[in-house]
Amino acid sequence: MDVRFRLDELVARLGGELVGEPATTVRRVATLDQAGEGDLAFLANPKYQSRVKSCRASAVILAPAARDLSDLPRIIVGDPYSYFARVAQLFNPPEVFAPxxxxxxxxxxxxxxxxxxxxxxxxxxxxxxxxxxxxxxxxxxxxxxxxxxxxxxxxxxxxxxxxxxxxxxxxxxxxxxxxxxxxxxxxxxxxxxxxxxxxxxxxxxxxxxxxxxxxxxxxxxxxxxxxxxxxxxxxxxxxxxxxxxxxxxxxxxxxxxxxxxxxxxxxxxxxxxxxxxxxxxxxxxxxxxxxxxxxxxxxxxTANLPVQGHGDWVKNFAHLRHLDALVDRIRALEQRLEESTPE
Amino acid sequence: MDVRFRLDELVARLGGELVGEPATTVRRVATLDQAGEGDLAFLANPKYQSRVKSCRASAVILAPAARDLSDLPRIIVGDPYSYFARVAQLFNPPEVFAPxxxxxxxxxxxxxxxxxxxxxxxxxxxxxxxxxxxxxxxxxxxxxxxxxxxxxxxxxxxxxxxxxxxxxxxxxxxxxxxxxxxxxxxxxxxxxxxxxxxxxxxxxxxxxxxxxxxxxxxxxxxxxxxxxxxxxxxxxxxxxxxxxxxxxxxxxxxxxxxxxxxxxxxxxxxxxxxxxxxxxxxxxxxxxxxxxxxxxxxxxxTANLPVQGHGDWVKNFAHLRHLDALVDRIRALEQRLEESTPE
Amino acid sequence: MDVRFRLDELVARLGGELVGEPATTVRRVATLDQAGEGDLAFLANPKYQSRVKSCRASAVILAPAARDLSDLPRIIVGDPYSYFARVAQLFNPPEVFAPxxxxxxxxxxxxxxxxxxxxxxxxxxxxxxxxxxxxxxxxxxxxxxxxxxxxxxxxxxxxxxxxxxxxxxxxxxxxxxxxxxxxxxxxxxxxxxxxxxxxxxxxxxxxxxxxxxxxxxxxxxxxxxxxxxxxxxxxxxxxxxxxxxxxxxxxxxxxxxxxxxxxxxxxxxxxxxxxxxxxxxxxxxxxxxxxxxxxxxxxxxTANLPVQGHGDWVKNFAHLRHLDALVDRIRALEQRLEESTPE
Missing domain, CATH: 2.160.10.10 (Hexapeptide repeat proteins)
Incomplete structure (x- = not known):
């Protein structure tokens, strides 16, 4: 199965603003790092925006704030990840089973x-x-x-x-x-x-x-x-x-x-x-x-534990079994300090 | 399959003391809240005893201490939950498979x-x-x-x-x-x-x-x-x-x-x-x-953690990684207080 | 299926130093505790070495450091556990399926x-x-x-x-x-x-x-x-x-x-x-x-919790929800002690 879309076809189906050559053809979705000729990449997480510059995709899906990060043909949409999901569904329709x-x-x-x-x-x-x-x-x-x-x-x-x-x-x-x-x-x-x-x-x-x-x-x-x-x-x-x-x-x-x-x-x-x-x-x-x-x-x-090197864990977590006694010690300290400090 | 039992039939099979009309007929077991006409409800956990009054079951299974909580026809037994289980088995016998x-x-x-x-x-x-x-x-x-x-x-x-x-x-x-x-x-x-x-x-x-x-x-x-x-x-x-x-x-x-x-x-x-x-x-x-x-x-x-709002968790659990240092600080305080307090 | 090996056959196939009667025949591998006539036992964990003396196996696999723990016919190898695994594979070859x-x-x-x-x-x-x-x-x-x-x-x-x-x-x-x-x-x-x-x-x-x-x-x-x-x-x-x-x-x-x-x-x-x-x-x-x-x-x-009796756990773990407050109390104590102690 060989599915291809022009960017203007994608925008006609799924919305978004098209910047660049409308006849650009894409055949797959791909991550920014791995995309090449024929791929449509996407920037979903701003943390990866440095990768947009070096991306070798044929086109890219960007949020409005990122529209100028690339010179590639691109589709500007509010939620690039959900747009990517819809494009991926177009490229990969569910298998058709013979009844x-x-x-x-x-x-x-x-x-x-x-x-x-x-x-x-x-x-x-x-x-x-x-x-x-x-x-x-x-x-x-x-x-x-x-x-x-x-x-x-x-x-x-x-x-x-x-x-x-x-x-x-x-x-x-x-x-x-x-x-x-x-x-x-x-x-x-x-x-x-x-x-x-x-x-x-x-x-x-x-x-x-x-x-x-x-x-x-x-x-x-x-x-x-x-x-x-x-x-x-x-x-x-x-x-x-x-x-x-x-x-x-x-x-x-x-x-x-x-x-x-x-x-x-x-x-x-x-x-x-x-x-x-x-x-x-x-x-x-x-x-x-x-x-x-x-x-x-x-x-x-949340209730989960911070992972540690085993040696540190042994030192720290042993005290958990005695936390109540530890609190008693603090209370005693507070009391003694109270008593020993003249007002 | 329509399985019905009179209360006197149940007591004859499974024991218990019958209070109220022996010919009362029940077709299902149900919780106190959801029981209606034809249902036999049960009070297993004393915490729910306030629900007995408003229960609309045809009959109810009660422990001796709860015998007067209801005017409904009732079966008094030492362990209402286990009695309920046995009645439920009568109403729902295991499926019979054709050999x-x-x-x-x-x-x-x-x-x-x-x-x-x-x-x-x-x-x-x-x-x-x-x-x-x-x-x-x-x-x-x-x-x-x-x-x-x-x-x-x-x-x-x-x-x-x-x-x-x-x-x-x-x-x-x-x-x-x-x-x-x-x-x-x-x-x-x-x-x-x-x-x-x-x-x-x-x-x-x-x-x-x-x-x-x-x-x-x-x-x-x-x-x-x-x-x-x-x-x-x-x-x-x-x-x-x-x-x-x-x-x-x-x-x-x-x-x-x-x-x-x-x-x-x-x-x-x-x-x-x-x-x-x-x-x-x-x-x-x-x-x-x-x-x-x-x-x-x-x-x-037991050893599990109290769940918290994520913000509280971040504040509290960060210290777990440093519990040993915390204990050292308490020990130092105790020592200094010991030294500074003349007997 | 009856698989037997003489110790000299095992050593010829798998290596190791043979001490004792080469013609000793073994039919199974077994743990030190359960081994009997015809069994080949092994000592993998030095912690169990007291069990070697009373072992009733026909032969035993030992590390060089343990070679004199037993008078039984024995095979001395660097890694007794891995040797045991290989012997066990000889005794228990994978099932052969009819194609x-x-x-x-x-x-x-x-x-x-x-x-x-x-x-x-x-x-x-x-x-x-x-x-x-x-x-x-x-x-x-x-x-x-x-x-x-x-x-x-x-x-x-x-x-x-x-x-x-x-x-x-x-x-x-x-x-x-x-x-x-x-x-x-x-x-x-x-x-x-x-x-x-x-x-x-x-x-x-x-x-x-x-x-x-x-x-x-x-x-x-x-x-x-x-x-x-x-x-x-x-x-x-x-x-x-x-x-x-x-x-x-x-x-x-x-x-x-x-x-x-x-x-x-x-x-x-x-x-x-x-x-x-x-x-x-x-x-x-x-x-x-x-x-x-x-x-x-x-x-x-590692990050896991020491298990405790439930009562102790309730006492100790309740404090986890307030560890941050506890640290504040220690800090306050330190500060007060600092202030109250003239240098």
Whole structure:
């Protein structure tokens, strides 16, 4: 596939102000450093503006404040990064799959003829698939599942019975949607009685779910993932969690049961949120931070440790085990100084 | 499926004292807040007792101390949460699978006729399956594996050769049992020689293993998961780990090789336990805590950080890098005060 | 399979100095504690040397400094652990798979006759496999993938289109190679535009990839895993990460996008490395440590917390939220003491 655009074509489609030769043709997007002949580069972060001068791209996307940093043909737009994303989508349209059911797949529900089902996939009874849904190789779609149009399920994904996935979603390989929540009642002897998990997982539209991410079904009610939510790889979402629209969660995050996360939040990698909390809209949680109480106001929240050379760490962190005693010593000092200082 | 019970039927099956109309019929369990006509609610946590008054359930499960909080028909029992779990099981019996091997499955061992093997599953040679075992779609059961009666393996699970899983277990989608432990000897040039991992994973009875959880096979001896152990999603268990009976481990926990965890422990989400440790029985580890030394006594153990607004965090945590210097300053103050204070 | 070696045969193959009866025959390797008749034990860690005396193995591998700790037949070598690994490989050669394509597999590319493809596996078009490659049950090899000779892909692995895996690699069950990186541009309304991920994952030779580990494809350029790299289970590698030769990463580690890790590094379990950093060669990161800045020099780096009984933790860690105020109090004390002490 050879996709080329003239700059004036791009501006006609996506907007922006064109400076320089309109017939300049570009075939790819590229970073400032690596761009060459035929590439369209972009400056998203002002910190890299020194690289614009030496950039060898055929054209560049710049913010208004940076318009004179280059003599190259250029497109001036308010948000070069989002513009770059749109151009990249033009150059790299989603793969088109030939519709049809692979002879090595097993399909037990009527499905639209525009649907693609790959080798080794299996679709149980009472499943409803929208138009142009793609079910990847080896994936399992459980009984009663509903999936909206255009959603693409990659290989070796498991969707448990009765779960709902919206339209325009992407689910990456190895993801598991609708496994039982971790719900047990404890007996006096320490053994556990399983609490049946009878809720579902309900995923909105335009959601992306990363590879090997797991989302448990609700215990009594549903687990709900809002529209436009982006989940990276290896995330664990507990039962009855609710994630608000357009919230993005980075890799390896764990969210324990019954926690509600607001809209437009950004949760950093390896962060954790314990159960039964409420996180407000527009909250940013830094990487590696464990959230142990509800957050009621938008803002950035952090609790992680400054990395050190091991020797320094041994010296410094040993005191953490005795911080309370240290505070006592300071208090004693204050008191003695108070007593010994005549007013 | 429409399952209904009269309260006197429930008490006849599960015990408890019935207060109010014995013929009251319930069809579901529900939380105090969401319960309505036909629902059986429960008060497990005294903190929610104010909600009992306004509860619109048809009946409610209460502890003896709470028996007069409601005028609704009610069942009085010592542990309402565990009673609720048993009622929920009555209302939601495990799915019954039609026995038989799907034509899209591959089975290379003789198996009982009561076993269910779903589409795309494959069972290697020398496998022994108990009665009514269920092997989910796309799952792989390796050579020489033994699985006890009634165990249900969900979709896309992999069990490596020679591993043993007990009876009455549930293994969720994407779990991997018996992959090689992470064992290498380092050469002088920094390259690694693989140490063959020739132990097995041996899983007891009534164990639940969460989605995408991984349990490595032992290096020389076995990795052992005791009876009644409950493992949440995305847990990593290293080679030669031993987990005692009825221990419960929450999501995203990592346990490094050769560590032994006692019985009836509870390990919080995203906790980590390094290798070659011994954790006593009845130990509780808080979420996000890294255990770096053996724990010899029952109790609750914690090491995680209080989350803060990012600005406060920057101010406070910068000092962590200099805690040792801070202690030196306190010591100097104490000394000077000692010297300047005549006895 | 019954594999036996005389000690003189082992020394002829692997080197070392033989002390004692050359015809002593061993059938297995074992730990000092568990070894018995027919076993070859080893002392790798001087800390266990008291166990050599009571060891009941038929023979033992010792370092020169330990040569007189035992009267057993013994092999004296500079690095007993690496010698043990080599002996263990002799006793436990890798499984030999019968070549051929299982009738339940789907293969859409021409492949060498020495390749093994198990039940339920599917291989897309334009795939190139080396000699004796093994593709496990239910695994998916995407379009245009290249895999070098002798590489073994276990069950339910997914390799996305166009990725490259070298020779002699082992990929464990559930691993995902080449899923989309987590790349989105944010719109003003908080919604996200997907940035097409058009790079590949390129994995070197002799790499081991653990169960359910995920490696994202690059955004524009490739994600690169060097030769001899060892990745444990449940690791997440973000897009455009580069991992240097012979680096070993333990379980549950997350490496965020565009970070470069040097050669021969060792990253402890549950550690995290944020994006866009550079980690030098020969860096060791302790378990549970979050690396938030580049590391330019070899050495050991740590940031984790000492675990405590919960009560002690509550007392000590509460002060962390007020460390800045504590430092102010110390400063005030110093100042007052300065003022009150006449020079």
């Amino acid at each position: 049809g059911v692979h002879p090595g797949a097993s399909v037990a529900s009527p499905i639209p003829s525009s649907v693609t089902v790959a080798a080794g996939a299996s679709i149980d009874t009472d499943v409803e698939l929208g138009e142009q849904v793609v079910i990847g190789a080896g994936s399992r779609i459980g009984r009663g599942v509903r999936i909206g149009s255009g959603t693409r399920i990659n290989a070796n994904v498991t969707v448990y019975h009765d779960c709902v996935i919206g339209a325009g979603c992407i689910v990456h390989a190895g993801a598991v949607i609708g496994s039982d929540g971790f719900g047990f009642a404890r007996e006096r002897d320490g053994s556990w009685i399983k609490i049946p998990q009878v809720g579902r997982v309900v995923v909105g539209d335009d959601v992306e779910i990363g590879a090997n991410t797991t989302i448990d079904r609700g215990a009594l009610d549903d687990t709900v993932i809002g529209n436009g939510v982006k989940l990276d790889n290896q995330i664990q979402i507990g039962h009855n969690v609710r994630v608000g629209d357009n919230t993005a969660i980075a890799g390896c995050v764990g969210v324990a049961g019954s926690t509600t996360i607001g809209a437009r939040c950004m949760i950093g990698g390896q962060a954790g949120i314990i159960g039964h909390l409420r996180i407000a809209d527009d909250v940013v949680v830094s990487s590696g931070t464990l959230v142990t109480k509800s957050i009621t106001r938008a803002g950035v929240y | 038989g091997v799907h034509p899209g499955a591959s089975v290379a061992s003789p198996i009982p006729s009561s076993v269910t093997v779903a589409a795309g599953a494959s069972i290697d040679t020398d496998v022994e399956l108990g009665e009514q075992v269920v092997i989910g779609a796309g799952s792989r059961i390796g050579r020489g594996v033994r699985i006890g009666s009634g165990t249900r393996i969900n979709a896309n699970v992999t069990v490596y050769h020679d591993c043993v899983i007990g009876a009455g277990c549930i293994v969720h989608a994407g779990a991997v049992i018996g992959s090689d432990g992470f064992g290498f000897a380092r050469e002088r040039d920094g390259s690694w020689i693989k140490i063959p991992q020739v132990g097995r994973v041996v899983v007891g009875d009534d164990v639940e293993i969460g989605a995408n959880t991984t349990i490595d096979r032992g290096a020389l001896d076995d990795t052992v998961i005791g009876n009644g152990v409950k493992l949440d999603n995305q847990i990593q268990i290293g080679h030669n780990v031993r987990v005692g009976d009825n221990t419960a481990i929450a999501g995203c926990v990592g346990v490094a090789g050769s560590t032994t965890i006692g019985a009836r422990c509870m390990i919080g989400g995203q906790a980590g336990i390094i290798g070659h440790l011994r954790i006593a029985d009845d130990v509780v580890v808080s979420s996000g805590t890294l255990v770096t030394k053996s724990i010899t006594r029952a109790g609750v153990y | 051929g394509v299982h009738p339940g597999a789907s293969v859409a590319s021409p492949i060498p006759s020495s390749v093994t493809v198990a039940a339920g596996a599917s291989i897309d078009t334009d795939v190139e496999l080396g000699e004796q490659v093994v593709i496990g049950a239910g695994s998916r090899i995407g379009r245009g993938v290249r895999i070098g000779s002798g590489t073994r892909i276990n069950a339910n692995v997914t390799v996305y289109h166009d990725c490259v895996i070298g020779a002699g690699c082992i990929v464990h069950a559930g691993a995902v190679i080449g899923s989309d990186g987590f790349g989105f541009a944010r719109e003003r309304d908080g919604s996200w535009i997907k940035i097409p991920q058009v790079g590949r994952v390129v994995v070197g030779d002799d790499v081991e990839i653990g169960a359910n580990t995920t490696i994202d494809r690059g955004a524009l350029d490739d994600t690169v895993i060097g030769n001899g790299v060892k990745l444990d289970n449940q690791i997440q590698i973000g897009h455009n990460v580069r991992v240097g030769d012979n680096t070993a990463i333990a379980g549950c580690v997350g490496v965020a996008g565009s970070t470069t890790i040097g050669a021969r590094c060792m990253i402890g379990g549950q550690a995290g490395i944020i994006g866009h950093l550079r980690i030098a060669d020969d860096v060791v990161v302790s378990s549970g440590t979050l690396v938030t800045k580049s590391i330019t020099r070899a050495g050991v780096y």
